[in-house]
Amino acid sequence: MQPSAYRDALLDSTTAGLIVFDLEGDICFANNLARSFLQHPTDQSLISSFPEIWNFTRDATVYETETLLPPMQREGRDYSATVKVVKQQDEIVGYVCALYAHSRLERLARDTKAFQDLAREESAIINFSSDGLWICDASAKVVRINPASERLNNVSAKEVIGKHMAELVAAGMLDKSVTLEVLKNKKSVSLLQKSGERSLLLTGTPVFDLQGQLIRVVVSERDVTEIDDLQRALEEEEALKNKYMEQVRSLQQAEYGGRAIIAKTPAFINLINQALKVSSVDSTVLISGESGVGKGLIADLIHENSKRKAKPMIRINCGAIPETLIESELFGYEKGAFTGAQSSKAGQFELANNGILFLDEVAELPLSAQVKLLRFLEDGCITRLGSTQRKKVDVRVLAATHRDLDAMVKAGSFRLDLYYRLKVIPLHIPALKERKDCILPLLRHHLDFFGKKVGAQKRLSVEASDILLNYEYPGNVRELINLCERLVVMTDSETISSADLPQEIMNSVEGSGWKATRWVKEKTLAETLNKVEEQVYREALKQYRNQYKVAAALGVSQATVARRVQKYGILQTSAIEDQ
Structure with a gap:
């Protein structure tokens, strides 16, 4: 592969540096321009003179065509190189490398192209941004706005570019300018702006040059109308919730004959909220729950918060009145209606006119009275015993029962049509054992209540509290109230211990598998x-x-x-x- 003198002269005249090297990396030929690139011009090894090219060639695959190497730099000079295999009889015997030095003009052209590419990229980002963008100069004149800003502010770029921000505010195109605030404070500023029906969150950011002079203000705009509406809805919801919670808190302090409403568990709080909601209407309410859970207390709550609170709430325990007298008690009677009826008498419905009639233990009504109650719920009229004249009365009916009316309907002891008339709005009160969080507050309240009556303040020991918290309370709140009165009256010391608790409670708790665990001195x-x-x-x-x-x-x-x-x-x- 020794080149001739003519070929050497010809190759020296090219504008590219040429290096020919064999498979071992030994340089077979290098023209004058190539030798100016070499690390050691007199060295005949490419491995030491131009390791970048040798490493690339050694690690690469066979080059059938001219291959461009990655850009390289040596002693502050940028250059590029191409490599192509040299073959003899289809066998690779070496490589030829062409080196090209980058002139200043080429570098400028390359840098200009890179700058143009960057400018196009930035322009695309600005134009396709979903957020609005304003760019102003140091004198607050608009240099550019993107399409999103045009849409958000209902303006065109032609209308605002070149205008001073103060001029746009004065013309009513904007209600305020964050740009002016940034120029004034020389720091980022955020504010809310109204643009028609839209609410825009504006953030202005100053841009400084290398000397620290403010040269631009970039303002981003985000449409927060939907977020604003959601925030308003949340605030209204929070206000409504606070209203109900305030009512619940006030109810916890309210007393009805020494009884307090303590709402701590979610289910019971929800029940109180429902009772407060139905207070404002005249719908019939059926209150269900075990004996002693406080059905009468919920009825009182509805009455006290209703538009009928200035009128009486008449209470009737349907199970406490003899079956033969229940109809005359409810609907009244005329003189001579039965033996001993020496005069007419108004029934409880008439006495409750414009108020509320609370039918406790409504399941105990006989079928004959159920028929008359159903007729009243349908047309609002009653008929006294011994009379044929129907009388219109304005009475809201609240009913309560501890019995399973579904089972009674199936058994035929309660009318299906009356059942559905009564349960227009059903309210079920959970048993006390199902609202554990209410037990201790109820105990403390009633211990204080009865303690004030007898002039002795009482409190529960930790062990007694644990036992009472795990007691099932088959008699519900009524049993708890009676227990508190008993403990206040019968306990000598200020602190009520487990030894002061009734034996039936201790037996019940221990029988359920729960025992109060307390520290014993000998135990760790x-x-x-x-x-x-x-x-x-x-x-x-x-x-x-x-x-x-x-x-x-x-x-x-x-x-x-x-x-x-x-x-x-x-x-x-x-x-x-x-x-």
Whole structure:
């Protein structure tokens, strides 16, 4: 591959530096321009003179066509290179590399193109941004706005470019200018602006040059109308919630004959909210729940918050009146209607005119009275016993029962049509055992109430509180109130301990598998906690009898349950299923 003198002269005249090297990296030929690029011009090895090219060639695949190498730089000079294989009889015997130095003009052209590409990219970002953008100069004149700003402010770029922001505000095109605030404060400023029906959040940012002089203000605009509307709706919802919560809090302080409404659990708070809602209308309400849960208290609540609160609420316990007298008691009678009727008498419906009639234990009404009650609910008229004249009365009916009216309807002891007339708005009061969060506040309230009556303040010990919190209260709130009166009267000391509690409560709590765990002087904290944990697992396993269900209920893994079962020997005393 030794070139001739003529070929050497010819190759020296080219504008590219040419280097020919073999498969071992030895330079076979380099023209004058190429030698000016070499690290060591006298060196015959490309490996030491131009390692960049050798490393690329060595690591690359076979070049059938001319291949452009990545841009390179040496001693402040930028250059590019191409490499192509040299073959003899289809066998690669070496490589030829062409080197091109970049002139200043080329660099400027390249930099100009890069600048143009960057400008086009920035312009595309500005134009296609969903947020509005304003660009103003240091004198607050508009230099540019994007299409999003035109749409948000209902203006065209031609109308505003070149105008001073103060001029646009004075013309009413804008209600305020964040640009002027930025120029005044020399820092970023955010504010809300009204543009027609839209609410815009504006953020102005100053741009400084290398000397620290403010040269531009960039303002971004975001349409927050929907967010504003949602915020307003949330505020209204919050205000409504606060109104109900305030009513609930006031109700917790309200007393009806020494009874307090304590709403702590979500279900009971929801019930109070429902009762407050139905107070403002005249719909018939059916209040259900176990005996002693406070059905009369909810009826009082509805009456006190209704438009009829200035009028009486007549209470009738339907189970306390003999069946033979219930109709005359409710609807009244005329003179001579029956033996002993020496004069006419108005019934409870007439006495409750313009007010409320509360029918407690409505399930105890005989069928004959049910028919008359149904007729009143349909047309608002009553007929006294012994009379044929119907009389119109304005009475709202509230009814309550602890019995299962669905079962009574199926058994035929309660009319289906009356059942549906009564339960226009059903309110179910949960049993006290279902609202544990209310128990301690109720206990404290009634202990204070009765304590003030007898002039002795009483409080519960921690152990007594734990026991009463886990008691089932079959008599519900009524039983709790009676218990508090008993404890205040019968306890000698200021603190009510577990020893002061009635034996039936202690038997019931211990019979349910729960025992108050207290610290014993001889026991460490770890031993005491283990005892509590054992009680919890025994109760859970007794109820679910399945380790996976117990794990789900206690929020632990099945493996943890299995370890505790083994640790406390529960399998020795209980037949527990593993699956």
